[in-house]
Amino acid sequence: MEIFAGLATVLTSPALIGWVVLAAVVGMIVGAIPGLTASAAIAMLLPVTFYMDPLSALAFLYVIGKSGRYGGSIAAILFNTPGTAASAATQIDGYPLAQKGMSSKAMRVATVSSVIGDYIGEILLIIGVGVIAAIALMLGPPELFAIYFAAFVVIGSVIGKSVVKGLASAALGVLIKMIGTDPITADERFTFGSFDLLGGIGLVPLMIGIFVLAEVFSQLENKNAKTIQYDAPSSEEARARNRLSWAEYRPCVPHVIRSSFIGSFIGILPGLGSAIAAFVAYGEGKRRAKHPDEWGKGALEGIAAPEAANNAVSGPSMAPLLTLGIPGSTIGAILVGVFLIHGIQVGPTLFVTSKELVYSLFAAGLLGIACYGLIGYFGAAAVGRLIIKIPTRVLYPLVFLTAFVAAYASRGSLFDVWVMVTAGFTGWLMKKLDFNPAAFVISFVLAGGAEEAFRQSLLLSDNGLMIFVTRPVALGILLLGIGAVVFRIRSLRREAKQDEL
Amino acid sequence: MTGSFHRSVIVGAVLTVLGLAAGYYASLIPQGAEGGIGGARIFPYIASGAILVCGILELLSGLRRQDTSPLRLTDIPGEIASLLAIAIGYVWLVSKLGYLIATGLIAPLAMLLFGIRNPPGLMAAAILCPAIYHLIFFELLGVFPPFGEWFDLLDILQGS
Numbered sequence: 001m002e003i004f005a006g007l008a009t010v011l012t013s014p015a016l017i018g019w020v021v022l023a024a025v026v027g028m029i030v031g032a033i034p035g036l037t038a039s040a041a042i043a044m045l046l047p048v049t050f051y052m053d054p055l056s057a058l059a060f061l062y063v064i065g066k067s068g069r070y071g072g073s074i075a076a077i078l079f080n081t082p083g084t085a086a087s088a089a090t091q092i093d094g095y096p097l098a099q100k101g102m103s104s105k106a107m108r109v110a111t112v113s114s115v116i117g118d119y120i121g122e123i124l125l126i127i128g129v130g131v132i133a134a135i136a137l138m139l140g141p142p143e144l145f146a147i148y149f150a151a152f153v154v155i156g157s158v159i160g161k162s163v164v165k166g167l168a169s170a171a172l173g174v175l176i177k178m179i180g181t182d183p184i185t186a187d188e189r190f191t192f193g194s195f196d197l198l199g200g201i202g203l204v205p206l207m208i209g210i211f212v213l214a215e216v217f218s219q220l221e222n223k224n225a226k227t228i229q230y231d232a233p234s235s236e237e238a239r240a241r242n243r244l245s246w247a248e249y250r251p252c253v254p255h256v257i258r259s260s261f262i263g264s265f266i267g268i269l270p271g272l273g274s275a276i277a278a279f280v281a282y283g284e285g286k287r288r289a290k291h292p293d294e295w296g297k298g299a300l301e302g303i304a305a306p307e308a309a310n311n312a313v314s315g316p317s318m319a320p321l322l323t324l325g326i327p328g329s330t331i332g333a334i335l336v337g338v339f340l341i342h343g344i345q346v347g348p349t350l351f352v353t354s355k356e357l358v359y360s361l362f363a364a365g366l367l368g369i370a371c372y373g374l375i376g377y378f379g380a381a382a383v384g385r386l387i388i389k390i391p392t393r394v395l396y397p398l399v400f401l402t403a404f405v406a407a408y409a410s411r412g413s414l415f416d417v418w419v420m421v422t423a424g425f426t427g428w429l430m431k432k433l434d435f436n437p438a439a440f441v442i443s444f445v446l447a448g449g450a451e452e453a454f455r456q457s458l459l460l461s462d463n464g465l466m467i468f469v470t471r472p473v474a475l476g477i478l479l480l481g482i483g484a485v486v487f488r489i490r491s492l493r494r495e496a497k498q499d500e501l
Numbered sequence: 502m503t504g505s506f507h508r509s510v511i512v513g514a515v516l517t518v519l520g521l522a523a524g525y526y527a528s529l530i531p532q533g534a535e536g537g538i539g540g541a542r543i544f545p546y547i548a549s550g551a552i553l554v555c556g557i558l559e560l561l562s563g564l565r566r567q568d569t570s571p572l573r574l575t576d577i578p579g580e581i582a583s584l585l586a587i588a589i590g591y592v593w594l595v596s597k598l599g600y601l602i603a604t605g606l607i608a609p610l611a612m613l614l615f616g617i618r619n620p621p622g623l624m625a626a627a628i629l630c631p632a633i634y635h636l637i638f639f640e641l642l643g644v645f646p647p648f649g650e651w652f653d654l655l656d657i658l659q660g661s
Contacts, residue, residue: 047642047644048642051642051643164555164558164559164562165512165555165559167551167555168516168551168552168555168556168559170551171548171551171552171555172548172552174544174547174548174551175523175545175548175549175552178544178545178548182530182541184541185531185540185541187530187531187541188530188531189527189530189541189545190523190526190527190530190545213588216584217581217584217585220580220581220584220614220615221578221580221581223615223616392615393612393615393616393617394612394615394617396615397608397611397612397614397615397617397626398630400584400588400611401604401607401608401611401630401634402634404588404591404592404595405600405634405638408595408638408644408647409638409642409644412644412645412647414592414595414596414647417592417595418592421585421588421589421592424588425585425588428581433508433512447544447548450544451543451544454539454543454544455539455543458538458539459539464538465538
């Protein structure tokens with residue numbers, strides 16, 4: 001019922017509708033620009049949202065995240081360069097279709113599948129989030145710490161090529177979060193006598209550095225890379241070839257439904273994200289396909305499956321964020337910042353204190369999906385043409401300048417700009433050395449809550465650390481986290497052995 | 502495996518040193534009233550310990566590999582170093598000359614670095630970039646601008 005009230009709130013506010021439409025356009029364009037991600041756009045626009053009301057700010061950034069995930073498919077299909085990591089699987093079948101002069105058809109399949117996947121994910125979130133929140137309210141500090149621990153190790157170990165470097169990235173994020181004053185005793189930690197460090201490292205400049213400035217460094221390194229666009233020819237025959245009929249799309253439907261559930265399930269798990277969902281769905285789709293030999297050569301199902309999965313991640317990835325305060329993705333980590341800036345505490349009590357806001361946000365998400373779906377179905381090719389006209393040698397210097405002013409605007413502090421520059425270079429270096437910047441940022445966000453839960457657990461305990469062993473739910477979750485790392489190490493070793501053979 | 506021996510060893514060594522240094526500084530944090538295992542030091546200890554362990558593991562993994570390609574300073578390309586220098590210079594210039602002049606100087610430099618060689622374009626960037634960003638962030642959004650310590654164009658423009 002709350003969702004209908006949320007829809008009423010959204011649909012009766014022209015300003016909010018305007019923000020959602022703008023977010024759909026911005027997200028699609030940013031997602032389609034190779035190199036720029038929705039996370040980068042959200043990080044850059046975050047300071048602008050300080051001046052908006054909480055619902056508009058959250059809805060604006062949430063819809064950019066959704067639309068950005070979809071926008072990645074435009075670059076994957078038209079330029080053979082995935083706009084986001086999540087759309088790399090779409091490229092496998094999307095680009096061959098574009099080479100055959102059917103880019104518009106490929107884009108339409110991607111759009112319809114993304115919309116269906118996103119709606120399924122969002123509806124599952126709306127149905128399930130209340131239940132998860134109710135369960136979360138029953139968890140004590142030891143169980144919460146166990147969840148944080150599992151999130152750290154899963155985020156650190158699952159993404160990237162090296163488990164050790166991934167876990168080191170997560171530990172670095174925790175260490176950087178420790179800078180400042182202790183939240184309980186107010187003792188100084190790692191401040192080295194600096195007044196600026198007393199307040200700790202700001203989330204906004206850190207994220208702008210890692211997601212925006214680091215990307216500018218990477219783009220500078222690759223500035224000579226050429227992009228070729230295969231657009232649909234404009235003859236009548238070509239237009240007819242690019243129309244998408246129900247008969248053509250019907251075989252995609254089972255793949256879209258299955259992939260949407262795969263994406264939704266992966267979305268709930270912290271750290272895995274859209275890219276993994278897209279590849280799992282692609283692999284599963286190919287395994288079950290009637291003609292698997294056509295996959296990779298321009299099969300429509302090969303576009304539908306990963307696109308549905310990567311967008312289905314979007315809604316469910318909000319579940320751990322809203323109910324436990326644990327962001328499952330980089331976009332989630334940024335949204336935590338928005339909640340905090342507007343004085344809203346994420347976690348189980350959010351559904352008691354700000355239920356209306358949460359359901360209005362979901363409603364804005366539903367509207368945002370429709371917006372990017374409509375714009376994408378009729379205008380994705382035009383967006384592609386627009387992007388190819390934006391020279392990266394102009395775009396990235398502007399992104400560079402925006403990063404500075406955005407980092408400054410977050411708190412009006414030049415110290416934050418120094419933080420952003422340091423984070424930007426560190427982020428570039430981390431990528432270059434196969435570390436995991438996403439794990440670093442998510443762990444930075446998680447560290448405060450994890451420390452609080454850990455120390456509260458010890459205050460409750462008569463036997464010190466034994467509290468985590470004597471509470472079965474906490475123990476189970478801890479073991480699950482350790483199991484995930486062991487599983488990941490074994491699968492990496494297996495892959496390495498296969499490579500050697 | 503090529504290129505991974507020295508790289509892993511160096512990365513592992515850096516992480517190990519960082520973990521040790523962080524552990525040392527964590528030991529300097531006052532224990533506070535809570536004291537013991539639940540005090541202000543525990544999480545910094547956990548984080549530095551995790552970095553130390555990861556560093557040692559990376560170091561050992563590098564030593565086990567029979568590959569001798571080193572991590573060279575040239576692995577950081579000149580353009581990247583230039584952009585980093587521009588970034589550092591930009592923040593310093595903002596603190597000394599204010600936002601407008603600093604951005605007016607840095608915008609064409611950044612565009613030059615990305616390959617724009619058109620003088621009118623660079624000139625336009627020098628004038629338009631500071632003006633547009635100033636209007637959006639400091640006028641429309643009302644952010645308090647960073648004033649220059651030595652000189653600030655805003656003082657003249659605002660007639661003070």
